Amino acid sequence: MLRSMGAYYSSELGALRPEEVTALSENVNFSPKEIQTLYVRFQKLDRSGTGVICRDSLLKIPELAMNPLVDRIVNIFETDEEGNITFTSFLSCLSCLSINSSLSEKLSAAFRVYDANNDGYVSADEVFEILSQMVGSNMSEDQIRRVSNDTVKAAASDGQRMSRDDFNQLFQDRGDEINSVFGVKIVTIE
Numbered sequence: 001m002l003r004s005m006g007a008y009y010s011s012e013l014g015a016l017r018p019e020e021v022t023a024l025s026e027n028v029n030f031s032p033k034e035i036q037t038l039y040v041r042f043q044k045l046d047r048s049g050t051g052v053i054c055r056d057s058l059l060k061i062p063e064l065a066m067n068p069l070v071d072r073i074v075n076i077f078e079t080d081e082e083g084n085i086t087f088t089s090f091l092s093c094l095s096c097l098s099i100n101s102s103l104s105e106k107l108s109a110a111f112r113v114y115d116a117n118n119d120g121y122v123s124a125d126e127v128f129e130i131l132s133q134m135v136g137s138n139m140s141e142d143q144i145r146r147v148s149n150d151t152v153k154a155a156a157s158d159g160q161r162m163s164r165d166d167f168n169q170l171f172q173d174r175g176d177e178i179n180s181v182f183g184v185k186i187v188t189i190e
């Protein structure tokens with residue numbers, strides 16, 4: 001449903017009509033006022049006024065740009081056939097990432113960030129890539145490799161790679177960790 005609405009909203013420029021805001025607010029963790037503010041921010045990123053933005057534009061959002069995983073995070077925004085992001089998909093992804101989203105929404109976003117090759121599983125290599133970007137030089141490559149292998153081995157029900165369930169279970173009791181990386185404080189005040 002969100003996808004089909006995307007095409008509709010992407011053709012709309014200027015302020016959103018109240019009924020559009022109401023429809024959008026049913027699916028996201030933002031208030032109607034916040035949605036209007038985010039729409040203004042979206043339009044500023046959409047400098048050519050086409051109603052859609054490219055993934056690179058997301059790097060201009062400071063709240064995302066300061067995240068160590070920003071290069072991965074921009075990949076979880078759903079795009080249309082041309083690889084562009086509509087306002088609906090922009091809003092729905094920011095909503096998953098926002099501090100107001102539920103743990104299950106954040107876990108869903110986190111899983112997509114970890115699962116770089118999008119095969120529905122998180123491998124030790126994929127954990128290694130994420131950890132490397134997050135810990136910087138605080139750990140040696142060997143240490144990161146060991147932690148990644150051990151984590152996946154312990155958490156994966158097949159001992160090889162984590163399914164969505166394995167992943168959720170691993171982070172279920174570590175909500176703070178997920179929140180610190182995937183709980184983005186989106187500025188929604190003009």
Ligand SMILES: [Ca+2]
Nearest residue numbers: 115117119121
């Ligand atoms: Ca994968």
